Amino acid sequence: MTTLERLTQLATDRFGPAASDMPANADLFEHLGIDSLQALDLLTDLEDAFDVEIPDYEVQGVHTLEGLAALIEARL
């Protein structure tokens, strides 16, 4: 499973089926209707799943799953 696929699964687990068919370059906030605190919740899930720690500030300006995937892969 690729990083992006795992990420999509985690987003689906947290935010429901709307995340499952979300294009990698879609705006997370717009597509899922979530706010910044909810996005931080997802960040915690990612940290657990990938065993990495990502500072909050690194996700500022990241609006897409592919952006998050790149962030994680840079740390693996």
Add this chain to the structure above:
Amino acid sequence: MSALPGLVRADVGSQDSLGALLDDALVMHKSSVALIEASRHREASRWTYLEVRRAASRVARALQDAGIGADDRVAICMSNQPFWLIVATACFVRGAVVVPLDFKLTAPEQQALLRHSGARLLVTEYGLYRRASDPWGVEVWVSEAPEGAEGVRRLEDLPDGPEPTRVSRARTDLATVVYSSGTGGTPKGCMLSHGAYLSQLDALLSVFPMAPGDRYFSILPTNHAIDFMCGFVGAFVCGATVVHQRTLRPEMLRATLQRYAITHMAVVPLVLEAFARTLDERLDALPDWKRVALDTVIRANAAATARGPRHGVSKRLLKPIHDAFGGELRLIFCGGAPTDRRLAERFYELGIPVVIGYGLTEACTVATVNRLTPFRADSVGCAVDGVEVRIAEPDASGVGQVLVRGPTLMDGYLDAPELTAETLIDGWLQTGDLGWLDASDHLHLVGRAKNMIVTPGGKNVYPEDIEALLSDIPVGALVIYASSYLFPGEGLEYGELIAVVQPEDDAPTWQAALTQRNRRLPDFKRLSGVLVWDEEWPLTASMKVKRGVLADRIRTAHTRADVRALEAR
């Protein structure tokens, strides 16, 4: 400052500089734990005061070897972590001027402020360093860089060496340059002297002392005046332990509160609201009979603490609630943005006092603060010792611009003499806030005389800076106002931005475009509402909107209730 009986702390009054004071504190409390960095699942590091002193000496020695001394500027751009405090201490020991940069700004924004500050050196974290696509333009020292990282010097590699030369500074000498606004317009670098900090510290510690054994939770950025004072200088002077965590995720904050039995913390209203939400969820889940019983206990606690906090009593009466916050939380400082009175009162009823004050970077940290005997949340408190507050040209109801004077004021804005002259007049700081003083000299804020907002997260935002981001919305004209400027006195919602638009008949899609664009703006720049202004727009000769005149006209014709909410998400 005369030390309170039983308290052991470095003597603020006898020192002339932050360097001398901190050095004194590090020696005085040498065997106590100074710093803990908490990460998610483990403790990342722990430092005694002696270890902090050794680390600060290594950094100071390296600064000395790099030729950095009196009045040289050193920028620090780091998240909440031990090296922030260690490097700042080292700078003060060397007589250098600290330039704290907000690590949450973008790299280009940080670089613009770095250039403006004239700093010779930047100390940052490797993660922040790497974000920049352009060179930083100065020497860079970093924490957490991998070995062999190019272009930077690793803080972890600084060698032990001979003790650095301690450079003495006078109270009138510059200690910091702190930027009170991040981006857009003229950078506002507040030049704060050692004397300003020492005066502020003296006043604050006389009201809210900490002591060895206290644990202060540092989550506000340390470039923020409150954390700089409470989570660095104040805590060190008192020998308290500073616990760092590099996140604002409420779930993690609660875990650390419990793990380290935190006694003090400073938050912005946003975090306080998150705590309250969790509390509400727990209380709502209680069966009715338990809720009734709890309400009875809360009333008993309110009676017991009517004259002032009694932490021991409250903790016994409301143990499950206090345990959720670690059981030892005695004081929450809430600042950076206006705090909802009801929220503060709610926490006080539960035996966790929330201290509300009023401050500006230009006045060091706080100008007024509520004492706790008795607790009050209906105002932002009365002036701290040595500081004067008055209302300029009050109207019939006593409301006017809040002016502040005293030893804690900045010397001026760096390289901005005109801005300084507008802001400091005859020694009085023109705050831009509107308020009134009650019979007991407590200050009440009602709005702003300047068109700016302070977000619940504590960020200053100038609406004009956001207009540029919306320049392609198909409307005839668009102007953004802070709601508290446009409609002062109609609620202190400093965080709200309102767009006033002139629609064009042939472009009815502007609403959808604005809504869509608004969703993409960073949280703190997002608009809350929109108001259509169909009347004539007052323009200057160069066809710019006369904002003040337009605001006056809007106030005459509308109230806040006429503003249509803009879907943000």
